[in-house]
Amino acid sequence: MHVISKKKLREFWEKHPDAEEPLRAWHRIVEKTRWENFAEVRATFPSADLIGHREEGHGVVFNIGGNKFRLFVVVFFEYGRVYIRHVLTHAEYDRGDWRKG
Numbered sequence: 432m433h434v435i436s437k438k439k440l441r442e443f444w445e446k447h448p449d450a451e452e453p454l455r456a457w458h459r460i461v462e463k464t465r466w467e468n469f470a471e472v473r474a475t476f477p478s479a480d481l482i483g484h485r486e487e488g489h490g491v492v493f494n495i496g497g498n499k500f501r502l503f504v505v506v507f508f509e510y511g512r513v514y515i516r517h518v519l520t521h522a523e524y525d526r527g528d529w530r531k532g
Contacts, residue, residue: 432461432464432466432506432512433462433511433512433513434458434462434512434513435512439515440458440515440518443500447500447520449496449499450495450496450500450518453496453499454496454500457476457493460475460476465511468508469506472491472506476493478498479493479494480492482503488514489505490516491503491505492504495518499521500520501517501519501521502515502517502518502519503516503518503519
C-alpha cells in the first residue's frame with residue numbers, strides 16, 4: 432500500500448517521541464502489504480475498526496502503541512492507497528478532536 436503521507440506521522444512523533452517506533456512499525460507493515468478489503472486489514476491488525484465507507488474510501492482507525500494513540504486513515508483498496516487523516520493521543524481522541532476536520 433502507498434501511504435500518504437508519512438509527514439503526518441513524523442510531525443506527530445516529533446511532539447510525542449514515544450509514538451515514533453509504533454508508528455514506524457505500522458508504516459513498515461502497511462507499505463509491504465496490498466490489502467484488497469477490510470478483512471485483510473483485520474488479518475494484519477486485529478484491533479483495527481472500520482469507521483465508515485464513503486465515496487472517498489473506507490475509514491479505518493488503528494490502535495497504536497498499546498492503545499496510547501489512535502491513527503485514522505482512509506483506505507482506497509482499489510488504488511492501493513492509504514491516506515492518513517489524523518494521529519491522536521488517546522486523550523485527544525476522547526475529547527473528540529478527530530471530528531475537527
